[in-house]
Amino acid sequence: MIQIQNVSKWYGQFQVLTECSTSISKGEVVVVCGPSGSGKSTLIKCVNGLEPVQQGKIVVNGTAVTDPGTNLPKLRSHVGMVFQHFELFPHMSITENLAIGQVKVLGRSQDEARERGLKLLDRVGLNAHANKFPGELSGGQQQRVAIARALSMDPICMLFDEPTSALDPEMINEVLDVMVELAQEGMTMMVVTHEMGFARKVANRVVFMDQGRIVEDASKDEFFGQPRSDRAQQFLSKILNH
Amino acid sequence: MLNNLDFSVIPLALPAIGKGLLFSLQLTIVAMIGGVILGTLLALARLSGGKWLAGAAKVYVDLMRSIPLLMMILWFFFLIPLLTGRPVGQENSAMITFTLFQAAFYSEIMRAGIQSIPRGQVNAALAIGMTYWQSMGHVVLPQAFRNMVPVLLTQTFILFQDTSLVYAIGATDMLKAAENAGMLYGRTVEMYLFVSVIYFAICFSLSMFVKYMNKRIAIIR
Amino acid sequence: MNYHWNWDIFFQTIPSGDETYLMWVIHGLGWTVAISLAAWVIALVLGSLAGILRTVPNRRIAMIGDVWVEFFRNVPLLMQLFLWFFVVPELLPRDLSLWVKQDMPAKEFITAVLALGLFTSARVAEQVRAGIQALPRGQRNAGLALGFTQAQTYRYVLLPMAFRIIIPPLTSEFMNAFKNSGVAYAVGVWELVFVSRQMVEETGGQVIESLLVPTVLYIVCAYAANRIMAVVERRSHVPGFIVAK
Numbered sequence: 285m286i287q288i289q290n291v292s293k294w295y296g297q298f299q300v301l302t303e304c305s306t307s308i309s310k311g312e313v314v315v316v317c318g319p320s321g322s323g324k325s326t327l328i329k330c331v332n333g334l335e336p337v338q339q340g341k342i343v344v345n346g347t348a349v350t351d352p353g354t355n356l357p358k359l360r361s362h363v364g365m366v367f368q369h370f371e372l373f374p375h376m377s378i379t380e381n382l383a384i385g386q387v388k389v390l391g392r393s394q395d396e397a398r399e400r401g402l403k404l405l406d407r408v409g410l411n412a413h414a415n416k417f418p419g420e421l422s423g424g425q426q427q428r429v430a431i432a433r434a435l436s437m438d439p440i441c442m443l444f445d446e447p448t449s450a451l452d453p454e455m456i457n458e459v460l461d462v463m464v465e466l467a468q469e470g471m472t473m474m475v476v477t478h479e480m481g482f483a484r485k486v487a488n489r490v491v492f493m494d495q496g497r498i499v500e501d502a503s504k505d506e507f508f509g510q511p512r513s514d515r516a517q518q519f520l521s522k523i524l525n526h
Numbered sequence: 527m528l529n530n531l532d533f534s535v536i537p538l539a540l541p542a543i544g545k546g547l548l549f550s551l552q553l554t555i556v557a558m559i560g561g562v563i564l565g566t567l568l569a570l571a572r573l574s575g576g577k578w579l580a581g582a583a584k585v586y587v588d589l590m591r592s593i594p595l596l597m598m599i600l601w602f603f604f605l606i607p608l609l610t611g612r613p614v615g616q617e618n619s620a621m622i623t624f625t626l627f628q629a630a631f632y633s634e635i636m637r638a639g640i641q642s643i644p645r646g647q648v649n650a651a652l653a654i655g656m657t658y659w660q661s662m663g664h665v666v667l668p669q670a671f672r673n674m675v676p677v678l679l680t681q682t683f684i685l686f687q688d689t690s691l692v693y694a695i696g697a698t699d700m701l702k703a704a705e706n707a708g709m710l711y712g713r714t715v716e717m718y719l720f721v722s723v724i725y726f727a728i729c730f731s732l733s734m735f736v737k738y739m740n741k742r743i744a745i746i747r
Numbered sequence: 748m749n750y751h752w753n754w755d756i757f758f759q760t761i762p763s764g765d766e767t768y769l770m771w772v773i774h775g776l777g778w779t780v781a782i783s784l785a786a787w788v789i790a791l792v793l794g795s796l797a798g799i800l801r802t803v804p805n806r807r808i809a810m811i812g813d814v815w816v817e818f819f820r821n822v823p824l825l826m827q828l829f830l831w832f833f834v835v836p837e838l839l840p841r842d843l844s845l846w847v848k849q850d851m852p853a854k855e856f857i858t859a860v861l862a863l864g865l866f867t868s869a870r871v872a873e874q875v876r877a878g879i880q881a882l883p884r885g886q887r888n889a890g891l892a893l894g895f896t897q898a899q900t901y902r903y904v905l906l907p908m909a910f911r912i913i914i915p916p917l918t919s920e921f922m923n924a925f926k927n928s929g930v931a932y933a934v935g936v937w938e939l940v941f942v943s944r945q946m947v948e949e950t951g952g953q954v955i956e957s958l959l960v961p962t963v964l965y966i967v968c969a970y971a972a973n974r975i976m977a978v979v980e981r982r983s984h985v986p987g988f989i990v991a992k
Contacts, residue, residue: 361894371889385893419987729821
């Protein structure tokens with residue numbers, strides 16, 4: 285589903301990604317973790333072309349993202365993405381937020397989009413808030429709406445960029461629950477997160493990054509059992525003993 | 527068409543235009559210094575004065591800010607002789623108008639600057655035994671002033687451009703000097719083009735300088 | 748100071764005979780409003796365009812917006828007016844130049860609108876750019892991630908919020924358009940400044956009356972502009988989103 289091959293990226297002189305390679309097959313859930321500044325958020329933004337890469341190749345569902353001729357809007361329309369700061373559109377009601385992409389990008393009718401949006405809103409347990417605006421919801425609620433918005437486009441895979449790191453602790457679980465459910469339904473997911481509990485529960489594989497490199501790319505059991513690299517061991521002990 | 531232009535008269539007109547520019551700059555500097563001093567006093571009156579003083583300062587500032595400068599220039603030009611019984615001349619009239627007018631704008635900037643200083647700063651100053659006015663003079667105003675330098679300069683940028691409006695009362699600023707020279711030599715188009723370039727050069731440098739100051743201050747914070 | 752008030756001057760007829768000064772003032776107000784509103788439309792359209800251009804990812808295209816702003820904000824308005832009125836016609840091809848100088852209808856009015864509109868557009872562009880850049884960077888990404896093109900992202904995501912944020916500074920610019928419109932007198936548009944100067948000269952020193960009425964009318968215009976924008980701000984208010992006063 286997603287192939288990342290030898291990807292390198294620079295901001296000016298500064299190299300943020302160095303020859304990263306990994307792949308995610310259909311139905312797989314891959315958690316990407318690592319210390320802050322390790323390049324994991326940058327990497328996930330490269331997958332749907334929000335960040336350009338200078339070297340290497342990224343292929344999503346047979347389409348080369350890194351090819352300059354690729355129709356990126358079309359590709360992104362079926363790759364869902366959830367952001368750290370939710371990024372709901374503050375000037376639109378929740379219903380409108382859920383409908384806008386379906387109507388303007390997929391060309392669905394208003395009624396159809398609305399119906400689908402409400403169904404997804406029900407699924408994330410926020411039916412009662414359909415006519416509110418994002419500013420009137422809590423962070424956890426906003427993030428659940430953001431997940432519903434991504435799902436409204438019927439994505440073939442989902443990218444999560446630190447979906448819980450801007451949330452108050454008591455709201456993290458309501459978002460993780462939705463994500464766990466999604467994973468159990470067989471959605472292909474790439475998740476940048478520090479939530480190791482989530483990784484243990486649903487991840488198939490864990491990718492560990494440090495200083496722009498993929499240091500470790502292992503199955504869940506291997507990673508939590510005996511990580512090969514020192515960096516990953518240190519990272520794990522810091523996070524788990526916290 | 528362009529090939530009919532004759533810029534050879536510009537050297538002849540340079541002394542007159544230079545004199546005009548000098549007046550534009552002089553007017554800017556006088557109004558800036560006078561305006562900042564008066565504006566700071568107005569801001570202090572609004573923030574720390576009694577009810578009446580604060581009210582009067584607010585009325586003054588609001589009035590000045592709601593009247594077009596061009597009308598203000600005419601008001602002072604015709605009103606000062608009525609009040610004093612003798613004409614003061616276009617140049618002096620312009621200086622008085624610009625100082626009083628700009629004071630209103632500078633006062634709003636200084637007020638925002640003073641209010642942006644955390645309350646704790648005043649408390650700290652009072653705690654070491656300063657009086658309220660000492661805390662203003664030694665602690666609050668210096669910080670407010672430094673934080674507001676870019677905004678004060680932006681206002682001065684507007685002020686410099688506005689000096690061209692003294693054209694309305696016939697004071698000889700750079701624009702008027704260019705017009706006079708243009709009529710004298712029959713080369714209005716060239717003169718206007720020439721002073722436009724000078725205006726642009728001065729304003730562009732000033733706005734670059736403001737940008738530079740903004741960056742520097744952002745780093746200091 | 749002994750000043751003889753004489754409000755009757757407004758009901759006296761002008762030297763040429765067929766109108767009262769009051770009618771003059773009313774016509775003056777009409778021209779002031781016409782210049783300001785027409786210029787504001789130009790400023791909003793071109794200023795928004797230039798402001799948007801300055802924020803697009805492509806640096807070369809963004810430069811066009813930058814140059815536009817630098818060009819129109821670094822020369823005083825009155826100077827720009829003279830450039831459009833006296834200089835530009837001389838630089839046109841011969842036939843067009845002749846037509847502009849001799850036959851162009853409402854030449855003074857159109858030049859004044861153009862000069863004020865372009866001057867104000869640079870300031871509007873500055874605000875639009877600031878508004879777009881004030882939005883969280885993730886908003887653009889969120890739009891793109893949904894499959895919007897750049898243009899759609901601007902249309903549905905960035906601009907609706909950016910314009911809401913900048914209503915307060917745009918309100919000042921709208922009021923400034925009225926206040927700055929007075930320069931049109933310098934090329935002979937019979938607007939309020941022109942009328943009041945003329946009245947001071949012709950009424951034998953009824954200075955205060957001649958200046959006070961146009962001044963009050965300017966304040967009324969600027970206040971009306973302010974109220975119109977307040978209505979726009981209220982209508983476009985987004986629940987749960989606090990716009991800084």
